[in-house]
Amino acid sequence: MKTDANVVHLNKVAAEQSPTYPVGRLPVALSHLRDKAAQQLKQALQALFDNADDTLFEMADRAASNGEQNAFFEAMRDLRLKRKSIERGFLQEVFEPFATLNQYEVGKSSLGSISFDGLALIQNDELEESVALDAMVAKVMSRDRVAVGHLTTRLNALVSKKLDDKSNPLGPALLCAAFLEACSSLGVEIKVKLIILKLFEKYVLADLDQLYAEANQILVTAGVLPELKSAPVRRNPEGSGTAAYGAAEQAGASAGGQAGEGVQEVFVALQELLAQVRGHAMPRRKTPADASPITSRDLLRLLSHMQQHAPAQVSDDSDLREQLEQLLSRASARSGKARVVGEVDEDVINLVSMLFEFILDDRTLPDSLKALIARLQIPMLKVALLDKTFFSRGSHPARRLLNEIASAALGWGEQDDTQRDSLYQKIEQVVQRLLNDFVDDPLIFAELLADFLAFTGNERRRSELLEQRTRDAEEGSARAELARRQVELVLNERLLGKCLPEVVVRLLQEAWSKVLMLICLKHGVGSPEWQAALATMDDLVWSAHPHEEPEARLRLLELVPGLLKALRDGMASAAFDPFSAGEFFSQLEALHVQAFQRFKRVVSEAERVPAVESVDDRVAVGGMPSLLEQPPAPELDGAAMIAVVEEIVLLAPGQSSANEPEICLADDDEALQQVDNLRVGSWVEFQEDQEHKLRCKLAAVIKPTGKYIFVNRTGLKVLEKSRVDLAVEFRRNAIRLLDDALLFDRALESVIGNLRRLKGA
Structure with a gap:
């Protein structure tokens, strides 16, 4: 009968196709379908990457912190570098299920025994990723369920492996899994990964209805179950208050109820x-x-x-x-x-x-x-x-x-x-x-969840901003501490073990140290400004020593005017107290006058007159009389000279001079290893005394100073500890790590x- 000529029965197709294609080999129609689908998916993926830069740049522009902004910029760079490998990996993942369509699986049952190890806790990032994937798959299935179901049925008529919508090689579940696997090499934060998944949904999953229509048409043209008729696609309205719960519900049950099982x-x-x-x-x-x-x-x-x-x-x-x-x-x-x-x-x-x-x-x-x-x-x-x-x-x-x-x-x-x-x-x-x-x-839970996430999102953004400010301040303090140590080092190198006038030691320790710190922070220790400041300090120390050589007289005459100018300019740049600076310069002037008068007594009258003339010509700063014409200054007695026998220690503002003895622990001490295992973002609880506990989060580890900075949930600094201090807290069981894994999953x-x-x- 002519009316039966175009009818292809399922059992007939299976009987005709099975002997033609050996195990592992695809029918020509499926090969054509696979290649056509791969071509469309490749074009969609290219559109994703072409638009990823603009999207990530826009997100970086709206970032609330420098760290978040840097994460988006790093993601842009990573995507550009790995674009080709991701495209290639995705297509390989798409081709792989097709390669196994005609391979039997022996002894595998979807309803086998449950491994409770599989119920182990998953990390927060994995949960967010899973939720996003569930929602994406649910959206495609709610839109294209009939087309996917027809494609699955037609594939089952051609291949030996039994398929459902979830294991369909072109189903949304496997396509999402393929893209996720291809992106596994990206070293991006979960926030960025979710944005990339959203781009995958926009540029790839959004056009799957066209892909399914063409795939079904290819198989119909090949005579595979042409009697299957498409039904109108039902689309769920987006943006409603129940959308979140509805998407999750759809993700929980795929076609045929197999996911429900x-x-x-x-x-x-x-x-x-x-x-x-x-x-x-x-x-x-x-x-x-x-x-x-x-x-x-x-x-x-x-x-x-x-x-x-x-x-x-x-x-x-x-x-x-x-x-x-x-x-x-x-x-x-x-x-x-x-x-x-x-x-x-x-x-x-x-x-x-x-x-x-x-x-x-x-x-x-x-x-x-x-x-x-x-x-x-x-x-x-x-x-x-x-x-x-x-x-x-x-x-x-x-x-x-x-x-x-x-x-x-x-x-x-x-x-x-x-x-x-x-x-x-x-x-x-x-x-x-x-x-x-x-x-x-139960839709009330989705509504409350969305509201609570919005609240905690705002709280988190505020705390992250404060945390960033805390980190910036601590890093600035660390740089200042390093500069202070560097200044201590150069001061001790030049002063330790020497006997010098008290005014010189005080000026260097109280005033010039600030100048050195400022230069170290602004220009660094290798800069010309740093070298010039050290030279000024060396000149001051030399000018304060008693010298008997005639050559020293000439050098001192040439040195003092420039030395005093360099000292004044440096102290002014560091905003040193002008009144204290005036006191220092008055004492320095008396010190240098004594040095010149000492030369007068040593040098003969015949040698003294030309020298005076030369000084009158070259010295006299600001209209003041020559240093050699100053009235006699009293001799510096022993009280005005001090021996620098202890190392100079510069204190930060508000720092106490009392140093507690440092505790020494072996490098392999278990408590130190516990400290090293702390990661930034970990929540801990300190037992301050029998009644009071302090909960805080490790916000930063300042490597230059070895400080561990802890903040409360609002982002404000509440505690600062060294590595050894934390190890001591661990040893006396006064610190406890708080488990931040998902509460329900742990329960x-x-x-x-x-x-x-x-x-x-």
Whole structure:
């Protein structure tokens, strides 16, 4: 029949195609499809790179700090250098799934046993990356689900490997993973990486509908399931208040519900662990023989009642399970029929209770904020009853909200004012909103998450700005400290062990040291200005020594006018106190007059007259009489001369002269290794005394001085320690590292570990 000529049945295609193409070899249609797709993806990727510079430059122009701006500029440079390798790597990653389409996989099941090692904590950066990828994939699937589904079905008709939308070589999940793998060599911060992923979404993923249409048409032309008809594409409106939660929900379930099965696996595995420990390691619930389980909806009503009447302060001995049992007992007494919680719901209750037991015992959370977070237990339990992916999906809005609150609270100190502190008030507002408004619509978590992220983003930008100012100030102090040490060195080289007039030693130590420091900071120790300042100091020291040689007289006559001018100019440039400077110059003048009068007594009258004439011609500064014509000055007695026997130490403003003895520790000391393992950004807690603790973040390590600078959560400096001081704090257990890993993930890992231990008990 002619009407059947154009119909190609699925089993017929499989029967005809399979013998034609051996294992590992692609049909011609698929090779054509692959090459066509690669060409379009390559053009889209080139458009991405062509526009990346402008985008990153604009972000750098709007950066809040120099560090953030430098990160964008470095990313621009890195992208330009690695552009070709990223393009090549991406296309290789795209080609690889095609190469394995006709290869059988033996013994591999998507529903195999769960490895709890896979539930280990992930870093914050990885979580943000995962959330971004989930949202990108969800957006493509919500738009092109039908086209992707048809392409997957047609591919399954041609190849031996069983595919779903997630493993489709041209599906958004694999394309995103391919781009992420190709960009793995980029050494950029997570903020920059998220921008690059956004560019990938804009220039590559946005045009995938065209790619899927052409790919399906290529296979239809080849006679592969032409009877599949496209359906209208449904597009979700963007910018609505529920967009964040909707995207996350779509990411949790792909075509055919297979992803939905995957996210349930974690909960099913946790149920299995609970079942194995229930009855021996964990007490089994005693239920009447005629008891009937209440529905999940009725359980949610009971929890909502408890939520509305929850006390403002949750006591340590309060147990959610006991309170629920009491409510059920009263309900059973009124109805005359025993009611209990169903097994699945009871497992959820037990898991959430164990999670909150960990959270409320966690030393990372401040006690005053634990009371607030404890009130979230019922809302979190309700959302877990509504959506079991709460346990498995890191991007779940409720789970992220809890993590973000804990992360923001990391730097909150017990001494902070709860009544006026904006962070405490914001967390309290979030908690109260959930208790008042959350009934059974989990979209409220996405709304509160977005609002809380906006709040913490503003707080973080302000603190980063203050942190940067703190770092700049400390680096300036470090440069000043290095300059001070350099000046100390040259002073001690020239003065230590010598006996000199007191005025000279004081002038060099109190006044000229400031001139040297200023020159060292502005020009450096190798500059001509530095060498000139040292020469002036050497000339002053030489002029203060007693000299008997006739040649010394002539040199002193030539030296003094220029020396005094250099001293005046230098001290004026350093803004030295003019009154103190005048005192110094008066004493120097008397010192030099004595030196010339000493020459008068030593030199004969015949030799003295020509010398006087030459001095009258060459000396006399500012209209003053010649130094040789000054009235006799009193001899410098022993009190005016001092021997410099101790090293000169220059003190910074406000610095005490008392130096504590420095503690010496071996290079391989364990405490020093703990200090070296501290990374900038780490939160620590110092036990200042029995009652007071100080929470602060390591903001900078100033390498020239070896100082570790700590700031509070607002970015203000609160502590400064040396490497050895920190090692001593570690040795006496007065410092504790605060775990900044995601709170919920740490709690889940702890619950899993405890259940496994109970299972083995």
